[in-house]
Amino acid sequence: MSTRGTNFFDRWMAEHLPGVGTNDPAALSALTDQAMEAAHREGIEVAEIYEEVGSVFEAIAKAMQHRExxxxxxxxxxxxxxxxxxxxxxxxxxxxxxxxxxxxxxxxxxxxxxxxxxxxxxxxxx
CATH class of the missing domain: 1.10.8 (Helicase, Ruva Protein; domain 3)
Incomplete structure (x- = not known):
């Protein structure tokens, strides 16, 4: 993952996950879509994030489990x-x-x- 992609994804999770209180797969899928749309708006290619994370959905789910x-x-x-x-x-x-x-x-x-x-x-x- 590029430094730019890593920084974006870490920042996005820090800004968006604290207010979320669910492990519902549909909600996590929606969060994944929101993260990818935000990356696109900032000119970050999805591939920059997927290179290291693999599955953004799984990364968000793990972050939510750790937080809970x-x-x-x-x-x-x-x-x-x-x-x-x-x-x-x-x-x-x-x-x-x-x-x-x-x-x-x-x-x-x-x-x-x-x-x-x-x-x-x-x-x-x-």
Whole structure:
């Protein structure tokens, strides 16, 4: 793929995919058509994009799957942080930090959260 084709396709996906919330093949096909029409309007030959990507449809579908997995991971992280904050009586920011540092094992998170709360209590007494 030419640098011009790569840059166009990456930019197009960054501008158009975040607002799309579907993996419906018909919708992905429409997105593929839109991308190719936009490339044509900018004077970029479809061959410049197909050389590296092969299937624009598949590239868009993979990008959507990756995005949905990332959004799901983020949602799970947020839900877990909220639960940990509630149960351990720490802030959601502290809970999020603990999840980032120690992973998602619930018992470990509770232990660390209680340790943090106890440490804050001791520091507050001094």
């Amino acid at each position: 997995a990332s959004l799901a991971d983020e949602k799970v992280h947020d839900l877990l942080a909220a639960r940990l904050a509630r149960e351990a009586r720490i802030t959601e920011e502290q809970a999020g930090d603990l999840i980032e540092r120690f992973g998602t094992d619930w018992d470990s998170l509770l232990n660390e959260a209680h340790f943090l709360k106890e440490l804050e209590g001791r520091l507050g007494q001094e």
